[in-house]
Amino acid sequence: xxxxxxxxxxxxxxxxxxxxxxxxxxxxxxxxxxxxxxxxxxxxxxxxxxxxxxxxxxxxxxxxxxxxxxxxxxxxxxxxxxxxxxxxxxxxxxxxxxxxxxxxxxxxxxxxxxxxxxxxxxxxxxxxxxxxxxxxxxxxxxxxxxxxxxxxxxxxxxxxxxxxxxxxxxxxxxxxxxxxxxxxxxxxxxxxxxxxxxxxxxxxxxxxxxxxxxxxxxxxxxxxxxxxxxxxxxxxxxxxxxxxxxxxxxxxxxxxxxxxxxxxxxxxxxxxxxxxxxxxxxxxxxxxxxxxxxxxxxxxxxxxxxxxxxxxxxxxxxxxxxxxxxxxxxxxxxxxxxxxxxxxxxxxxxxxxxxxxxxxxxxxxxxxxxxxxxxxxxxxxxxxxxxxxxxxxxxxxxxxxxxxxxxxxxx
Numbered sequence: 001x002x003x004x005x006x007x008x009x010x011x012x013x014x015x016x017x018x019x020x021x022x023x024x025x026x027x028x029x030x031x032x033x034x035x036x037x038x039x040x041x042x043x044x045x046x047x048x049x050x051x052x053x054x055x056x057x058x059x060x061x062x063x064x065x066x067x068x069x070x071x072x073x074x075x076x077x078x079x080x081x082x083x084x085x086x087x088x089x090x091x092x093x094x095x096x097x098x099x100x101x102x103x104x105x106x107x108x109x110x111x112x113x114x115x116x117x118x119x120x121x122x123x124x125x126x127x128x129x130x131x132x133x134x135x136x137x138x139x140x141x142x143x144x145x146x147x148x149x150x151x152x153x154x155x156x157x158x159x160x161x162x163x164x165x166x167x168x169x170x171x172x173x174x175x176x177x178x179x180x181x182x183x184x185x186x187x188x189x190x191x192x193x194x195x196x197x198x199x200x201x202x203x204x205x206x207x208x209x210x211x212x213x214x215x216x217x218x219x220x221x222x223x224x225x226x227x228x229x230x231x232x233x234x235x236x237x238x239x240x241x242x243x244x245x246x247x248x249x250x251x252x253x254x255x256x257x258x259x260x261x262x263x264x265x266x267x268x269x270x271x272x273x274x275x276x277x278x279x280x281x282x283x284x285x286x287x288x289x290x291x292x293x294x295x296x297x298x299x300x301x302x303x304x305x306x307x308x309x310x311x312x313x314x315x316x317x318x319x320x321x322x323x324x325x326x327x328x329x330x331x332x333x334x335x336x337x338x339x340x341x342x343x344x345x346x347x348x349x350x351x352x353x354x355x356x357x358x359x360x361x362x363x364x365x366x367x368x369x370x371x372x373x374x375x376x377x378x379x380x381x382x383x384x385x386x387x388x389x390x391x392x393x394x395x396x397x398x399x400x401x402x403x404x405x406x407x408x409x410x411x
Contacts, residue, residue, distance in 0.1 A: 163267075292322070341371060
């Protein structure tokens with residue numbers, strides 16, 4: 001798992017509103033004034049409603065003057081084991097140094113019931129993933145929350161999810177897939193630099209013709225299905241110009257995957273030449289972008305900054321929820337690598353507690369070095385859903401009509 005830090009338990013429930021669009025109600029005025037007896041009674045009442053199937057969890061309170069709202073998680077003890085909440089808002093128990101706090105998300109018992117509660121303050125447009133933990137290896141979905149995050153998380157597990165009232169689903173996924181879809185092809189590439197075969201998936205846009213002068217986006221990831229849907233939507237809505245994308249990864253799970261100088265040489269030397277010889281793509285670095293996700297953000301940054309690679313292979317960089325694999329030494333080295341001038345877009349998660357400081361530091365170092373940087377923090381955590389649902393922002397920054405002319409409004 002990734003993302004984590006400790007969440008302190010907050011007392012009281014305050015004004016209760018039932019989350020996930022099921023129903024809502026206001027609590028008596030005494031609750032709003034923080035009366036402990038009224039708060040305890042409200043929790044007892046909520047437990048009864050949940051057990052009767054008339055209420056779902058978690059419970060989302062009314063917004064405060066600052067816009068955030070109190071969210072109350074409720075979970076039942078099972079087999080004598082007390083529950084914890086491991087989630088974006090509890091940081092998943094992960095510290096910045098990679099260690100874990102297995103008491104993070106500890107819950108308080110609700111009276112003499114078998115139920116436990118935990119409160120957190122959550123941003124008004126947040127999307128939050130979580131699980132209920134009953135031990136170091138027992139992570140379960142919330143049985144009283146029908147909503148789950150799309151796809152699989154945590155090595156194959158699903159995750160429960162809730163969204164705040166101000167959350168807006170991404171239109172590229174809320175809308176039906178566009179009819180003018182691009183084409184996906186796959187191949188294995190024998191790399192002399194990487195010392196073995198790599199899997200390449202190439203996306204060509206609807207209406208693609210060769211010869212051409214298409215911009216190129218290189219993703220250090222093989223999840224082409226979700227990305228191609230975003231590309232199709234953006235191109236169909238003329239939010240970006242048609243582009244060719246290539247996805248790079250190992251040929252199979254657990255197979256050889258290069259890193260460091262070997263990967264950098266492949267990305268900056270072999271791959272651009274291979275693309276130019278087979279596809280109608282631009283040979284200009286300023287029309288080539290490399291995008292890295294989480295762990296792979298370091299490789300994308302290294303390739304763009306040409307440390308040991310071909311200078312100027314990429315003029316654009318996308319860093320999606322960049323992970324702390326980018327260390328202090330990497331950040332400090334950015335100051336001496338201002339040429340070539342890069343166009344950078346960074347997507348970070350407000351609740352990505354273990355990696356947020358890295359994203360902010362990279363942003364500042366790139367700005368100080370004179371690179372053009374667009375940066376956005378979204379009220380979500382460190383997950384595949386976060387970066388795919390907000391990839392649109394990064395691609396518009398890199399390939400939209402105003403690419404190269406930062407506009408704060410695009411965020």
